[in-house]
Amino acid sequence: MSGVVQGGMEFVWAAYGITFGALAIYGVTLITRLREQSSRNTSERSGQ
Amino acid sequence: MHETANNRYPVLPFILIGLGVLCLAFGSYFGLFVAPPERYMGEVQRIMYVHVPTAWNALLAITFAFVCAIVFLFNGNFKWDARLEAGIEVGVLLAFLLCVQGAIWAKPTWGVWWDWDPRLTTTAVLLFAFLGILALRKFVEDPVKRGIWSAVATIIAYVDVPIVYFSVRWWNSLHQLQSSPATVSSQFYIPLRVNAFGILFLMTGFIMLRARLASLRHVNEIAPPPMMAEEAGELA
Amino acid sequence: MSAVMNTPHASDAMRRRTRYFMLGAFLVAAIAFAVIAASGINQNLVYYWTPTDLHAAGDKAYGATIRLGGMVSPGSIRNHGGASGVEFDVHDAGGKVHVKSSGVPPQMFRENIGVVVEGTMVQGGYFKSNRLMVSHDNEYKAPEAGHPMSQEELKKLMKTTEGME
Structure with a gap:
């Protein structure tokens, strides 16, 4: 019972991995959604 | 020609996202490999360099949405409704990550993944309140009603932000009080601050793109031909 | 110019109406904030009891599942029953409570x-717990000279070596 956490790098990797993984996925889906919406807007407008 | 110009991506958000990625790469490298371990928490303390910046920026994104709600109710400009939606979506993502990181940090240090401590409880309330507002926006078809209701809900839900902040002072809690430069070793400052700016830049870029997406949707639903926009406003 | 610029404005009538909505929202928010702040400051809601609270509650403290929070008293930690559990005293400025906790701390x-610690105060005058949580303070310090050592420990060490020469 030293009072010091031994090891535990797996927790650190999990926290960083989930954070940056989620931010990256969000960024990619955001750009995809934006691209789809842009082309939808353009096609609907040109159809008028 | 005009239309093609509209659909080109704006440059600034991408510059911010790039800057954010650079900061996060440097800050995290420093935090993971250069900064010393903490005297009691050991290696696990390195989670602080993502957790604390996430917390600051989550509250900042929600605060931005709160400001957007006020401005929207003042001037009725749907640009602010789009920004509100963007701020909430990115804020909810960060608040969710905050809870996950917190649980991962709590297990090896506190000994539990979660407990209904005031700080954790009020943060969970924040996450679900704003998730609820996003759901509300999905279900309300009328853009005017959607804008007003979500702005009102945002102002009310925002009370939880100061409560989250003060929770560790008002009640006794498992979560510790706010740290300050005096309670944190100077060796830990660099990764903490660089990552804080990293997430700030990344978040700002995301919010700008997300607001643009929401505005494009507005244009489609409120004003299929642009000249009908005035009448759509009048009907409300 | 851009799509963003074309997003419509609401009419004046709508804007007048939405300002009342805003006033209403702020009113609700202010009331909610006041109620919650008051409950925090008056201690109507508590996350854990301190040893002082437990002593003050007397017999009422027995039987209910509650949380007890405080500092682990120096020299009080013992393994109990050969199992993975621990026994120790939890203290604050106004008292001390003996805790028997099961499971690995x-x-x-x-x-x-x-x-x-979460559990119950049992007859026999100790607190029986099956959930032990460590509460870290807001100090994050690099280890000094490669050894984990708190400021108090360092001071103590310096005091013990002071008279040695």
């Missing part, structure tokens, strides 16, 4: 650290 568990 978290690695950070030591003397003079904050803990929150």
Whole structure:
């Protein structure tokens, strides 16, 4: 019972991995959604 | 020609996202490999360099949405409704990550993944309140009603932000009080601050793109031909 | 110019109406904030009881499942029954409570650290717990000279070596 956490790098990797993984996925889906919406807007407008 | 110009991506958000990625790469490298371990928490303390910046920026994104709600109710400009939606979506993502990181940090240090401590409880309330507002926006078809209701809900839900902040002072809690430069070793400052700016830049870029997406949707639903926009406003 | 610029404005009538909505929202928010702040400051809601609270409650403290929070008293930690559980005293400025906790304590568990234990006060005058949580303070310090050592420990060490020469 030293009072010091031994090891535990797996927790650190999990926290960083989930954070940056989620931010990256969000960024990619955001750009995809934006691209789809842009082309939808353009096609609907040109159809008028 | 005009239309093609509209659909080109704006440059600034991408510059911010790039800057954010650079900061996060440097800050995290420093935090993971250069900064010393903490005297009691050991290696696990390195989670602080993502957790604390996430917390600051989550509250900042929600605060931005709160400001957007006020401005929207003042001037009725749907640009602010789009920004509100963007701020909430990115804020909810960060608040969710905050809870996950917190649980991962709590297990090896506190000994539990979660407990209904005031700080954790009020943060969970924040996450679900704003998730609820996003759901509300999905279900309300009328853009005017959607804008007003979500702005009102945002102002009310925002009370939880100061409560989250003060929770560790008002009640006794498992979560510790706010740290300050005096309670944190100077060796830990660099990764903490660089990552804080990293997430700030990344978040700002995301919010700008997300607001643009929401505005494009507005244009489609409120004003299929642009000249009908005035009448759509009048009907409300 | 851009799509963003074309997003419509609401009419004046709508804007007048929405300002009342805003006033209403702020009113609701202010009331909610006041009620919650008051409950925090008046201690109507408590996350854990301190040893002082437990002593003050007397017999009422027995039987209910509650949380007890305080500092682990120095020199009080013992393994109990050969199992993985631990026994220790939790104290605050106004009292001390003996705790018997089952299960392996978290690695950070030591003397003079904050803990929150969940369980019940049982007859025999001790607190029986099956959930032991370590509460870290807001100090994050690099280890000094490669050894984990708190400021108090360092001071203590310096005091013991002072008279040696």
